[in-house]
Amino acid sequence: MAQHSIVELICRKRDGAELSPDELAWVIKSFTSGEIEKYQMSSLLMAIVFRGMTDGELGAWTEAMLHSGEVVDLSDVALPKIDKHSTGGVGDKVSIPLAPIVAACGVAVPMMSGRGLGHTGGTLDKLESIPGFFTNIPPEDFAKRLLEHQLVLAGQTETLVPADKAIYALRDASGTVPSIPLIASSIMSKKLAEDLDGLVLDVKVGSGAFMKTVDEATRLAETMAAIGRSHGTATVAHLTAMDQPLGTRIGNTLEIEESIEILRGGGPSDMIEITRTLAVEMLLLAGVARDADAAISRVRHVVNTGQALDKFRDVVAAQGGDPAIVDGTRHLAAAPHKHTLHARSDGYVSRCDALSIGMAVVRLGGGRVKANDVIDPTVGVVLAAKVGDAVTGGDELATIHYSTAEALASALPLLERAWSISPDPIEVPPLLISRIGR
């Protein structure tokens, strides 16, 4: 790798030139090593916000990030290795039932998840509300656990893609977060470091998502698919609606309960629909089902026979958690208090705002404003009325699970404004918006 001048590279990017793979690899390496100053990287990142990145730049940048630290080696695992990533939403606990379902179908799922920040929850936080459950699994244990259980539910380790951690922290503090190429490369570098054969992306669109428009979400999905393609990893993306929360339970323990319902063959219809759709994509990418119909049958089979729930119980036990939680012979800790929110008029729910409800759960103590905030796993909101539902004044809209009166007082104003009720019937917009990929 040649030596470059960071100021010259910033100026060229600023002026709209394309940087070479060697130059971009040098930037990532030199920033990770501390040779490039933060104030140089942040101004380069702002230039990227304005100028974007070509497919060539994006591929080189992501590869360099992905190789900035340790990479998981799953070459000993003969099964096809498929993971799923969601761009984050409210009530989005899909990974938790999805991973055991797909693993039960004979696919290896080396799933690495993140923590919640802002109004979106994080799979790791939800899993850790199961007593004893640990997610800090070193990369060298990955293959062994995957061979034994076909499933690992892990957090990002410190040694994996350190460039992304450093760049993300800098973007957060320098106003350079909203850039499709930077978001795409951040997600894809971490996922591709898992040594996958295929990846399914759930790109959320709407008030409770980071992408507010279908246009933006489509660009992000296409950009991530292009990175997957350039790395040689089959990648399929679904755009799904996130204007209202997914499912009926939002909050960490509440979402584990709903996930177990799904694994038992129950649960809310939107959760069932997304979980099944993504499971089918994962089976098709893995090549373990010859077509979508066969994949759907296989998914139904592992749920109906209890194999998916067994898989989850196995992994909970293998990662230190209490399997009695999965069996329902023991319950997760609950919040000490409940408060019911009622409809103020008759009509049809026209809006059940994901962002307001997500922020309300943060105010209840169930999410984080800063990365090192401690969360209360028990609090949250259980929805009784979602978009399209007919309600009569006084009907329950939601039950709030809370720990302190102060937290409830802080969350209530957000929740009281989260629902709109229309006198006319409402057509529920589709949950699955579009599909991008091969």
Added chain:
Amino acid sequence: MAQHSIVELICRKRDGAELSPDELAWVIKSFTSGEIEKYQMSSLLMAIVFRGMTDGELGAWTEAMLHSGEVVDLSDVALPKIDKHSTGGVGDKVSIPLAPIVAACGVAVPMMSGRGLGHTGGTLDKLESIPGFFTNIPPEDFAKRLLEHQLVLAGQTETLVPADKAIYALRDASGTVPSIPLIASSIMSKKLAEDLDGLVLDVKVGSGAFMKTVDEATRLAETMAAIGRSHGTATVAHLTAMDQPLGTRIGNTLEIEESIEILRGGGPSDMIEITRTLAVEMLLLAGVARDADAAISRVRHVVNTGQALDKFRDVVAAQGGDPAIVDGTRHLAAAPHKHTLHARSDGYVSRCDALSIGMAVVRLGGGRVKANDVIDPTVGVVLAAKVGDAVTGGDELATIHYSTAEALASALPLLERAWSISPDPIEVPPLLISRIGR
């Protein structure tokens, strides 16, 4: 001043919103105090490179910079206080004869200059090639010296506009230099901190200037004039050509010699033209001449009677320099060696490239690549043929004054490519391009 969130301000600027005067003042104050990180300021600066600044933003930003440190107080000086600033070029020693001419006409000239960097020379470096001459004059001595001599030839002190020093260093290292509003506010904050009644700007355009096109230079001049207006300081700008060097002598002592020639009523015609034009503007801004004709007569008078030269001698002596240099009874140190560059064909000089010649002088040791490089004041280039001149093969194009064979070898290739000779006569483009301001 309210407390603000720097990340929020960066995001708003990035997205094209206008920041308020209070917000911009807070940014400058908090960056100067270290509360805002460099990596936040550099990403804000890059957003400004892309988004520009409104007149309102620019005024507030410049005022905040100007008040970031000490400000010169010239309220005791009853004479009108007028300064001139050039955006920098090659062979541009105009300030040195101009300031004493204007001071001799009854105007107070509190001139603060900078050092050379890159291919452009700096007035301070040129003045310091006079043995003993000092330019580090504390702001509190300004008024006294100005009352006594009507002229101060000073450098920027550390306490004046510290925000500009910090921001300029960051811009230089983060690829955020070429932004018209940032350049304009940097220049104007320093000039307006001199407590002026009027300011004349010489905005250079062409190969040897920072602004390469008339369009860019016009935008810069208009932006600086708008800042002057919003501060209440009458500001006039001239756009002048900088495709070839100004005058015939380039290099520190060489330029002092040419400056003294001008003060004696001699010197190259382009130097005479610019010096006279800017002097007339300064006299008109000061209100000491009723019109341009009267101003020209006054300028001619102080040169022809030796009053301008006397003024320069006074100030040289007052600032520790040897007045015998001004009288010509003692000469400045000369470079040990000379090398003559000859024309290779007959014809007319169509190009005498300012940038190449400026860079050649840097390679001879007469300029700086880094801010703390030590310069050799004796070296430089004396031009014998400029654009439009008829030459015969073998005629002298220039004499190179050099100290070491290595420096000459490094500078020669640049100089050999600096001239073009055309078989057809060349029309010399105008030196004065346009005038902006009241």
